[in-house]
Amino acid sequence: MSPETLELLADASQYAAVCFIGAFIGIGELISRYKDDPFRAIANPHAFTYTLVNVLAAAMALLALRTMPWSIGITQNMVGLAPTANEGGVAAQRIGQTLLAGFGAMGILRSSAFMVRSGDQDVAIGPSALLQVILSATDRAVDRARAKVRAELVAKTMQTVSFAQIHEALPVLAFSMMQNLSASEKEDFAQELSQIRQSTIDDKAKSICLGLSLSNLVGQDVLDAAVEALRNTVVAGGNPEKLAHTPTPPAVRQEAGTPPSVSK
DSSP, rough: HHHHHHHHHHHHHHHHHEEEEEEEEHHHHHHHOOOOOOHHHHSSHHHHHHHHHHHHHHHHHHHHHHHTTTOOOHHHHHOOOOOOOTTTTTHHHHHHHHHHHHHHHHHHHHOOSSEEEETTTTESSSSHHHHHHHHHHHHHHHHHHHHHHHHHHHHHHTTTSSSHHHTTTTHHHHHHOOOOOOOHHHHHHHHHHHHHHHHHHHHHHHHHHHHHHHHHHHHHHHHHHHHHHHHHHHTTTTOHHHHHTTOOOTOOOOOOOOOOOOOO
């Protein structure tokens, strides 16, 4: 390849790397905010907008570094070695620019110049204020997009069980199935459950509220598995032996030693 082509590929790789840093940090923030199904949440167009802001900030920071006459490299004073012909080499220069632009832009976006007291709250003035506005708008948009899907899934899961039967056992079972829930998350859920119990809404609505609160922590798949296990136990009257002898549906039942029938 010609030197011009190699230079172009190196520039493209550098911009791709810095954009990856911005996207990785933006997506990481979004995943931490939506625990029930984070990967579906980040596929939302509004979440993509938030990620794009981080990517563009990182790319613009790299463009500024490459345009302005700044030099980033490894010198003899930094490592105590004899100087080289190009003060650390072109590769070290590119790596330094990429890391500084990627992580530096993320730090600047989340910084504030000063704080202003507004009522009982301190309001940050600076790039972080703009980013927080975008993040809040993304939160609301993702919540609206996920609300209908979550309501339908949870209602379908909880419609077969009564709140009075499972409001104590379901959280215990769901939390036991998880390994990384913190004590503070369990305490927050306990407060939500107490409010649901004291509410005057009907039993079915309480079941749905319980399912939504649990799915925020454990996810829809764990909630489905826990409800199914409890439902089977309720059907068996709490007797494991009766549950083990529950009749198998005819479609899947086959006596031992009997070959499957072949339709003619």
